[in-house]
Structures are given as structure tokens and as C-alpha cells.
Amino acid sequence: MHEVTFELNGAPVSLAASPIRRLADVLREDLRLPGTKVGCNAGDCGACTVLLDGEQVCACMVPLGQVAGRRVLTVEGLASHGELNPLQRAFHHHGAAQCGICTPGMLMAATELLRRHPRPTLDQVMDRLGGVLCRCTGYQKIVEAVLSVAHGHELSPAPPAGAAVGARLPKVDGVAKLTGTEIYGADYVPEDSLWLRVVRSPHARARLTIGDLAPLYQRFPGLVRTLAASDIPGSNRFGAYPDVKDQPVLAEREVRYRGEAVLALVGDAQSVYAITDDDIPIEWHVLEPVTGIDAALAASAPAVQTDKPDNILVRGRLRKGDADAAIGATTYVAQGTWQTGFVEHAYIELEAGYARRVGDRLEIGVTTQAPYMNQHETARTLGLEPTQVRIIPTACGGGFGGKLDLSVQPLVGLAAWLLDRPVGAVYTRPESMACTTKRHPARITARAACDAEGCLTAFKFHADFDTGAYASWGPTVTDRVPLHCTGPYFVPHIMATTTAVLTNAPPAGAFRGFGVPQAAIAHEALMDMLAEQLDLDPLEFRLKNAIQRGQTTPSGQALAASVGVRQCLQALRIRWRDWRAAAERSNRSTSTTVRRGVGIGCIWYGCGTTSMPNPSAMAVGIAADGTVTLYSGAVDIGQGANTVLIQICADALGIEAMRMRYVMGDTDRTADAGKTSATRQTFVSGKAAELAGADLRRQILRMTNAAAVARIEIGDGIIHVRDDERDHVIDLTALPELPQGDVLRGVGSFDPPTTGLDQDGQGTPYATYAFGAQIAAVEVDTELGTVKVLRMVAAHDVGKAINPTQVEGQTQGGIAQGLGYALMEDYVPGRTENLHDYLIPTFGDMPEIETLIIEDPEPLGPYGAKGVAEPTLIPTPAAILGAIYHATGVRIHQLPATPDRVRAAILARASLRAASSE
Amino acid sequence: MIDSYLRPAKIDHALAALADRRRVIVAGGTDFYPQRVGKPLTGAVLDITALQELKGICEDRDVYRIGALTTWTDVIHAPLPAWFDGLKLAGREVGGVQVQNAGTVGGNICNASPAADGTPNLLALDAVVELRSARHTRTLPLAEFVTGNRRTNRKPDELVTAILVPKPPDRACSTFLKLGPRKYLVISIVMVAAVLATSDDGSVTHARFAVGACSAVAQRLPALESELLGRQAGPALAALVEARHLSPLSPIDDIRATARYRHDAALILVRRAVGTLSRHA
Ligand SMILES: Cc1cc2nc3c(=O)[nH]c(=O)nc-3n(C[C@H](O)[C@H](O)[C@H](O)COP(=O)(O)OP(=O)(O)OC[C@H]3O[C@@H](n4cnc5c(N)ncnc54)[C@H](O)[C@@H]3O)c2cc1C
Ligand code: FES
Numbered sequence A: 001m002h003e004v005t006f007e008l009n010g011a012p013v014s015l016a017a018s019p020i021r022r023l024a025d026v027l028r029e030d031l032r033l034p035g036t037k038v039g040c041n042a043g044d045c046g047a048c049t050v051l052l053d054g055e056q057v058c059a060c061m062v063p064l065g066q067v068a069g070r071r072v073l074t075v076e077g078l079a080s081h082g083e084l085n086p087l088q089r090a091f092h093h094h095g096a097a098q099c100g101i102c103t104p105g106m107l108m109a110a111t112e113l114l115r116r117h118p119r120p121t122l123d124q125v126m127d128r129l130g131g132v133l134c135r136c137t138g139y140q141k142i143v144e145a146v147l148s149v150a151h152g153h154e155l156s157p158a159p160p161a162g163a164a165v166g167a168r169l170p171k172v173d174g175v176a177k178l179t180g181t182e183i184y185g186a187d188y189v190p191e192d193s194l195w196l197r198v199v200r201s202p203h204a205r206a207r208l209t210i211g212d213l214a215p216l217y218q219r220f221p222g223l224v225r226t227l228a229a230s231d232i233p234g235s236n237r238f239g240a241y242p243d244v245k246d247q248p249v250l251a252e253r254e255v256r257y258r259g260e261a262v263l264a265l266v267g268d269a270q271s272v273y274a275i276t277d278d279d280i281p282i283e284w285h286v287l288e289p290v291t292g293i294d295a296a297l298a299a300s301a302p303a304v305q306t307d308k309p310d311n312i313l314v315r316g317r318l319r320k321g322d323a324d325a326a327i328g329a330t331t332y333v334a335q336g337t338w339q340t341g342f343v344e345h346a347y348i349e350l351e352a353g354y355a356r357r358v359g360d361r362l363e364i365g366v367t368t369q370a371p372y373m374n375q376h377e378t379a380r381t382l383g384l385e386p387t388q389v390r391i392i393p394t395a396c397g398g399g400f401g402g403k404l405d406l407s408v409q410p411l412v413g414l415a416a417w418l419l420d421r422p423v424g425a426v427y428t429r430p431e432s433m434a435c436t437t438k439r440h441p442a443r444i445t446a447r448a449a450c451d452a453e454g455c456l457t458a459f460k461f462h463a464d465f466d467t468g469a470y471a472s473w474g475p476t477v478t479d480r481v482p483l484h485c486t487g488p489y490f491v492p493h494i495m496a497t498t499t500a501v502l503t504n505a506p507p508a509g510a511f512r513g514f515g516v517p518q519a520a521i522a523h524e525a526l527m528d529m530l531a532e533q534l535d536l537d538p539l540e541f542r543l544k545n546a547i548q549r550g551q552t553t554p555s556g557q558a559l560a561a562s563v564g565v566r567q568c569l570q571a572l573r574i575r576w577r578d579w580r581a582a583a584e585r586s587n588r589s590t591s592t593t594v595r596r597g598v599g600i601g602c603i604w605y606g607c608g609t610t611s612m613p614n615p616s617a618m619a620v621g622i623a624a625d626g627t628v629t630l631y632s633g634a635v636d637i638g639q640g641a642n643t644v645l646i647q648i649c650a651d652a653l654g655i656e657a658m659r660m661r662y663v664m665g666d667t668d669r670t671a672d673a674g675k676t677s678a679t680r681q682t683f684v685s686g687k688a689a690e691l692a693g694a695d696l697r698r699q700i701l702r703m704t705n706a707a708a709v710a711r712i713e714i715g716d717g718i719i720h721v722r723d724d725e726r727d728h729v730i731d732l733t734a735l736p737e738l739p740q741g742d743v744l745r746g747v748g749s750f751d752p753p754t755t756g757l758d759q760d761g762q763g764t765p766y767a768t769y770a771f772g773a774q775i776a777a778v779e780v781d782t783e784l785g786t787v788k789v790l791r792m793v794a795a796h797d798v799g800k801a802i803n804p805t806q807v808e809g810q811t812q813g814g815i816a817q818g819l820g821y822a823l824m825e826d827y828v829p830g831r832t833e834n835l836h837d838y839l840i841p842t843f844g845d846m847p848e849i850e851t852l853i854i855e856d857p858e859p860l861g862p863y864g865a866k867g868v869a870e871p872t873l874i875p876t877p878a879a880i881l882g883a884i885y886h887a888t889g890v891r892i893h894q895l896p897a898t899p900d901r902v903r904a905a906i907l908a909r910a911s912l913r914a915a916s917s918e
Numbered sequence B: 001m002i003d004s005y006l007r008p009a010k011i012d013h014a015l016a017a018l019a020d021r022r023r024v025i026v027a028g029g030t031d032f033y034p035q036r037v038g039k040p041l042t043g044a045v046l047d048i049t050a051l052q053e054l055k056g057i058c059e060d061r062d063v064y065r066i067g068a069l070t071t072w073t074d075v076i077h078a079p080l081p082a083w084f085d086g087l088k089l090a091g092r093e094v095g096g097v098q099v100q101n102a103g104t105v106g107g108n109i110c111n112a113s114p115a116a117d118g119t120p121n122l123l124a125l126d127a128v129v130e131l132r133s134a135r136h137t138r139t140l141p142l143a144e145f146v147t148g149n150r151r152t153n154r155k156p157d158e159l160v161t162a163i164l165v166p167k168p169p170d171r172a173c174s175t176f177l178k179l180g181p182r183k184y185l186v187i188s189i190v191m192v193a194a195v196l197a198t199s200d201d202g203s204v205t206h207a208r209f210a211v212g213a214c215s216a217v218a219q220r221l222p223a224l225e226s227e228l229l230g231r232q233a234g235p236a237l238a239a240l241v242e243a244r245h246l247s248p249l250s251p252i253d254d255i256r257a258t259a260r261y262r263h264d265a266a267l268i269l270v271r272r273a274v275g276t277l278s279r280h281a
């Protein structure tokens, strides 16, 4: 321990701590300033950026000892007297913070930049912020915000009552994210919490025996308890599906993937981290792992799970018409095989949370996308009733599907339950990457056929998905993909099959798009190939086949409304033609080394869970003092649910959106809104919020006998209801209090009308579909195989943009993930378990993106809205691969299109051409 | 737990501390901390960042002296002759600005990563490493200092105090090309550093090339260097670079690229470097 004195946010501080500790930890733990975030502890993410003597540094790599006598500025030092500073205001106005976990780092890097260059250039912004990663925004709004500071920012006036839907309302949780006061999973643990660390398997497949742990307690007196599978009081198995619970909370006799949880150590933080894996007596009998689809399907393959001897978890199937006959009847057939790898969600926030026992109940604060599922699953594993478990979601620093499954919940829950002490846990970055779910690797073989006029006639599709060691959301992928595999086109004859294959890899689960992004790579390449066979323009070919209102989907569902794919394509047409022509001109006029190309991707996506009920219930209450609260069980994972649900509910109720508070996801205080996935919260929970607002409005009007058009104004303890005739007054203080503390309460619930599917996959799996199309312009260095995406335009049919800023933000962020998927992201267990070997796009990798919002209203949705979150990623890889083809003549069949793969394809094509010209 | 942390302000104290017991040296910490994610911080630490005399770049008669604690930001902003352009370009690509502000040139070569961006540049500048211990001071050509992947010739009681760069011919210029799969925060797939000088009549008088990330230690290309000597600088020069000149390289397949790709890309980048510099010359 040393006494270290320095200046922090303008005031002197002095503390006794080990001088080698990371400044980030000291700020967060000792000085209780959790605004500085830790996403990696390795310099890779920049979330921990602070200013040291005015220069940006990563606080996770600065020893406290080096700070002595110097000045430290953190995000908490930016706003003064609760007033956002101009930079923070610009972020707020531009929607530059989505989940907000990167925001403190972004703000600090930008603060350094603006002090040096008050009017920075675009390149300066990118260079000086380039060390901070963001997984949500695609960076564009951050760049715009920083560039705009020089011009000053007045926040646009808040929309008046009834006008929130469609307005660019800044995020209702924005200020907390911008000032560093938002609480994420790792930002709060109760006083005197114990700490929990999970010991994980270093092997992909092994049998294990845990030896005598008693000596560990002697060596590490701070160790309080260890937990093994035998300590789990309820079911040790969990899983996303009610009937597929196959993943152990703690391994029993065998581990099935590297990173699988084996043992939990509970004690003081120092001790549980001081115990290294080598200290723990585990005897491993290492077995040859089953790696990849082929190995798993080989006749001799060992079974990953004993009750699945063929290593097949589940299959999906869809049949419409007679695809083989239709393919045989035409000469225009395109086909190919495509392969993709594991992709990591790479949210910047690590899994984290705490649990505390309160009598015979358990309270768990955790970063999650699915509080109600967590509640049920945690209760099952602990042998408790669901009502005994209260989940309080913290702010979520990015999810994208990866925080649907359980992480720390059952373990901190069990430890707190047994020890009757609060227990916290935070994953490390390598741990998070090793043990959490991934996007499914796919191998797709597909064929598409059309007639001489270019009308699609048939589609044949098969995809094998590597679903890893446990089911997770694998069945969702095998169900969803056949329904979407043709793309948004009318195809009369279809045969589609999918298989989820078990291997000794991390469980592949939910990730933005549930397998549809993989399928889109295939269907869009096939569209390009058919268009080429017929010498038709790729966009016009798509337009000709784009599904229209009244036509049937692959599952035989006739689309009644909100089918905006044609509008999307039409909106892109002029740019498409101009960009294609410009690229071809440039290729003719300049060197052969650098070539340009433009490609297109076009998609659709069913909003909501496939063929299953997925209801949402919302409530809105008014307290005696006039506080209006939306009780939303829907978790905002950065996509902005808190804001859009308030916009919708406020308009339905007829009050200013800014007046409305919210409670998010707390299972004691909200109703089940379902999980935040499947692009369902705006559509499903949005409708429930609208109905709740309307319900409350109806009650208020009834109480006062006011006309339907009356204006509702809520003041301190009073409601004025004004119509032409009169000013009615409700004295809120005179009303009896309802259970939640409110005096008035409206509720709404909505379950989108869907049906089950028959054995041919026919039925109505979704109540509505989102559509989109994107074009990408790229530049390929043909000697090096490097691809730079120069610009993109995205057109998405969202039904109704409840908040256009957020639609743009989702689009740009989805494109960033799609671009990473296309060009650089490749998760290899054991090799890329950090953010310098697993690469996601940085500032400099993103093109300029133009977003065109198409609104073909969905009658079932709130104010016509459906969804946008997942669809924005899906067309991007296809558009980029199409652009690479246009530039170079090579089709890439394996993602990511890394420089070595692109270069190899270019060389292969050149030698093929040389051979054929001989 | 860390049982000892020292941050002396005087070099003699630092050297005495190293003589006294085995200590891990910490400079900018940008390699130190990432290597310890989720692991306890143990052992004895010597934090050298208070040693003012190890900071900054100064010009002597025949050499430039780069203090071991010179940060990448210092390098980027230092007024230096054109033959340091390559090192500056490398500095701009080491991590993000946060890493450049903290990370040091000394740490970069001591860490001895095959992908260290400083090493090829310093090799192409014929740099010499100055090491001091309580017993002695010695110098060693950089090529002899770095002996393998994360291995150097530094003895446990030695501190790297400076990197000495002899002055090349007056008109020398340099460049650095780094190839990676993304724009910022990227570990090189291949990188090429080059220094070239020409005489008044445009013939090459001095040529140095080094390629990084294509072998355990960055390698000079002596065959190419002698091939270019005496040649006329100009557009034709790049065409002289051939695959055989890359024989010192032994690239491997890894997650970032295949060996074959690395080899081809190195060839392209060396040609491009020659092209760029012969336009300057
Ligand atoms: C996000 C990120 C990105 C990075 N990107 C790059 C990159 O693109 N290119 C690149 O080359 N590097 C990169 N690095 C690595 C690192 O930043 C550089 O190698 C940096 O120059 C190391 O300097 P340092 O002072 O921080 O080293 P430290 O971490 O302090 O030390 C590194 C090693 O050298 C030893 N050491 C340091 N100084 C001395 C000395 N004077 N005498 C004896 N031993 C010493 C230490 O004991 C330690 O083993 C990156 C690092 C991070 C975190
Ligand atoms: S936490 Fe410091 S860079 Fe990621």
C-alpha cells in the first residue's frame, strides 16, 4: 500500500492502495466513480479512456503509481452542476450513445481532440477517437456529434403532447449515459459483497474429476465457498426452450466446450483472483473434440451429447410446390455453396451482476436481455419458485442476442442464497468470449431457378449449422431460416432444409438475425448470378421478383399489408445506377490494381418469435403527485426501447413524452414483455404500450366525462382534462392508492396473431415482416486483396419510424456488424478470445452511410410500426460481396472475406483465365 | 500480490533495484497489463516512468539518441529529418492515441513481438540498443538484441536506456507500410520499413529494407539492398524487387493470414515502398 495523491476532476484526492493497480479499478472500486468503463483490461476497447494531464490514456493500463501528482479527468468531470457540456449535448442531440457503454471513452477522447482542435477535420476525429470501439452505432453519429460541437447545439424543443411518435426525441436515458451515472452490470454491488469467479474448462472435450478442495481453503483464507455441480439444488440444466434444457450450470462429469463452467470460487475479490487454475486440483482426461460440421456428421464421430448419437440437435424443413420439377423445367439455374464461421457479439459490456438474499427471496441485479426468462431459469436451477426470484436488469451495454442466455445469474444467485451474503461477479473479456454464445457457422448449398423472363420459379436450399455443444437458440435458427431462405421474393416452388449439428464448440445461440444473415449471403449471390445469366440488371431483377401485397410467402402466408420491399429497391435505384456507372468508369480509366465495385443486398425478416405466442404486457401509472410511469418489462439493450415505448405510450395517453418516467424490466414492478430479441419490442411491446396508454386515457376521460379529443395535462397532484366545453379536474391526491403506489393505472397487452407450422413449414409464423435493401460501393486492392467499403445506402421499411434518429442509429450499427461479418470477424475458440485477435470494425473501417426510411404502415403495429433492429445487418455482407464481384469478377464463398482469401480468389481466377486462353 | 513497487527518479536507484532482485520493468504498461488480464499482479515491479533522462530524442554528432521512454506520441511530434518518416508513420499506427501516448519505443523493442511496428524501422535505420546495469553500459545492434519471439539479449539486471540511430547519408528518406485487416488498432499482417538515399545524379547510395510479421524477428533484406545500390532511382526501380530477395523471411499460417499470402503481400509492399521512395529521391 502506498499513499497516492493526485487531482481528480479538479479536486485533490489521496488514497492508500497498491500502486500497481490499474487506475480504472481504483477509480471504479475505491473512488466509486463507475463512469469509467472496463471492457477488456487490455487496451483494446478504449472504454476506460480518461485524460491524464490532458492526454488520453487507457485507465486499464495505467498503474496508480504513475498518477501521483498528476491530473486525471474522467467522464464524471465533464458536466458541471448537472448541465451537460457542449460535447455531451451534441452526443445527446445526435443519438451518439446507444447502449452507452463506450460513451465515456468516446467523450474523453473527443474532449482531448477538441481541446487541441476546436474545429477538427473528419480525419482528425477518426484518428483521435480511433482507439475507442463501439459495437452499437457504426460510429457515424459519434463523428457527426463531435464535428458539430464547433457549431454549438441547442437541443431541439421537446415534442408537444401527442406529437412524440415520429419525433427525433433524444434518448430518455441519454443523460445518465452521457454523464457516467448510468448503472451497468458491473457498476453496482451491495456493500460487503463477496466475489465469485468461475473456473472454466481449458479443453473442448474432456472428462473431469475434481479433487479435494480443502487445502485451497487453507492456502487462501479469503476463499469462503466453492460450488460444483453437486451443489446445485434444482436442475443443473438450463436452456432457452422449455423442452430443451441441456446446458449444465456447472459441468458434471464431462465438459463439452472450451470455456464451459466447472467450478465457482466465492470469497473476497483478491483471493478468488489470486487462485489460479493451476492451484485447483482437477484431473482432466482429455478427449479428441468434435470440431466442425463434417467431423460431427462422420459415421465414426463420438456423440457430443449421449442422447443425440448422430450429433443432430434438430432439423428444419419447408416445402412448397415441387422445386425439383420446376428447376428441371428451366435452363436458368444458379447454384453455389457458402461457408461462414463463428461470430462473437463483442458487446463492450462484460457479463456482470450481483445477487442478494432477502428473506426467502433472491434479488439479482444483472445485465440481461430477458429478465423474465432469467427469472424462470434461475428459479429452476435453484429449486425455487419463480416468484422467489426478482430480476432487476441494469442498463445493458450491448446484447445483440448474447445476453439472452443465462450468464452469472444462477451462480451468484446460488452463492448468495447459500451464504446469505451478497455476491457479485464480472466476467473477464477472454472468459466472456470463450463461454458465451456465438453466431452459428453455416454451410449452405442453394440453387435458384427462373424462367426466360427472369421470374423466379424455384428455390432449393440446405444449410448445416454448427450449433456447438448445447442447444441454446439453435432450434430458432433451424426454424427461422427455411422461412426466410429465398429472400423477399415471390417463389412458387421451394424445398428448404436445415440441420443444427452438435460439436465441441461454444454453444451457438441468438445473434442479430438468427441464421438469416447467413442465408441472405446465399440468396443474394444467387439473385446476382441469375440476373447475370439473363443479362439483367441485378437491382431490376430483384424488383421484378420482389414479393408484393397479396402474394404468398414460402410458408404460404398471403401478405396483407406493409410489404415495402419494392419501395426500398425503388428508393435505391438512382444511386445504384450512378454508382455502378461511376465504378465502371473508374475501372476503365485507372490502374488495374485498385478496382471499384457496387453490390446490392435485399432482405426480409419476420418480426417476433417464430410460430409461437410472444405476448407483451405493459402498464402505465400516475402517482398521487402526478408522476407518470411506464412499467416496461422490455429491456432496452441500447436499441432505444425505453425511448420509443415512452413516445408511443405518451401519444396514446396524450401527454408530453418528456413527462413520463419509466421502470425497466424489474420483475417485481413490471409485467412480462418477453425478451428483447427477434425485432419484436417496438412492434409487440410498442403495441402493448399504446394500448396501456389508451386504456389510461379512456379511464381519465370516463372519470371526467370528457370528449374523446380532450387534452390531458398532468400537474402536481392534479390532472386537467380540457375539451371545448370545460376544464375537468381530477384531484389525484384524493384517489386511493393502488398496489404499485399509483392512483391510476392503464394496462395493455398484445400477442401478434400467428399460427403453428405444419410439417411442410406452412402457416403464419409471423404477424408482420420488415424489409430492407442496401447497396455498397467498395474498392479492392487486387494485389493485396484488401477491401475498403467506400459508401453505402440503406433503405428499410420499418412501417413507421417512431424515432427516425434511432432508426438511423440501428441502421448504421447493423451495417457496422454486417461489415465486420463480411470482412474481418472470425471467432476461433482458443485463438481469438480477446478484442485484438477478434477484430470488429473501428472508426476508420466504416463507410459513409445514408439511411432511407421507408414507411409502409403495418396495421397491427403501434402507429403502423414494425421493427428494424436485426434487419439492418442482414443485407450488408451480401451487398459487400456483390460489390467485390463487380470490382474483381471473383465471388467469395467463405466469410470473412479477409485479404488473404480475396487475394487467393483473385489469383485463382487469373490462373483459370490463363489456362482457358491457352 | 505485488510485494514491491518502486518508481525511482534517478537511474542509479533504478539500476540498484534491478541488481538487488529480479523485477518486472514497467514503462508505458501497454504490453504489461494486457498480458495479465484476469490474472493476479504478482512479483516485484520497477516502474521506470519517473526517469526523466530516459525521455525524448536528441541529436548528437553522428547519432540520434532516442530515450527508451520516448513515447510514440513524442516520436510523432518530434522535429526529425526525413529518414525518420517511417518511424513516425509506424508511431501513428501503434494502437490508438491512448496507446501512443503511453507506449514507449523502448517497451516496443523489449517486448519483442514479431509484429512490433518499431522494430523494422529501427532495423532499417541500423539502430543500436544501449543497455545499462549497475555494473556496466553496453551497446548492441538491434538485430542482435532481439533474438526471437518475445526474446531479447537483455540480462535481468539491465535496463534499456536508449536506442541510438546513426545518421544515414544526408538525402536519405524513409517510409513504412503496414498491412492489417482493419484501419485502427490493428496488429500487422505484414509491414515493411525502407530507407533510401540517392546521390546527386539519382543513383542509389544507401538502401535498407526490413520486413516485420513475416518471421519471429523482423528481417533485413540484404540481397535487395545490394541489388539496388548504384541503380538509378525512378519508376523502374520497383520492378527489380523479386521474390528471391525475400529469402530471409519465414512467414507462418495464423489466424490473420496464410504464409503464402504474407509472402506475396511482403513482395508487393516492398515494391511499393521502393516505388514511393524512388519518387521522393
Ligand atoms: C491496444 C493496443 C494496440 C497495440 N498496437 C500495437 C501496434 O500496432 N504495433 C506495435 O508494435 N505494438 C502495439 N502494441 C503494443 C505496445 O503498445 C507497444 O509495444 C509499446 O511500444 C510498448 O511500450 P510500453 O512502454 O507500453 O511497454 P511496457 O508494457 O511498459 O513494457 C513492455 C515490455 O518491455 C519491458 N521494458 C519496457 N521498457 C523497458 C526498458 N527501458 N528496459 C528494459 N525492459 C523494458 C517490460 O518489462 C515489458 O516486458 C499495442 C498495445 C495495445 C494495448
Ligand atoms: S478496458 Fe481499457 S481498453 Fe478496454
Ligand code: FES
Residues within 6 Å of the ligand: A096, A097, A098, A099, A100, A101, A102, A103, A133, A134, A135, A136, A137, A348, A397, A398, A638
Ligand atoms: S453505444 Fe457504443 S458500444 Fe454501445
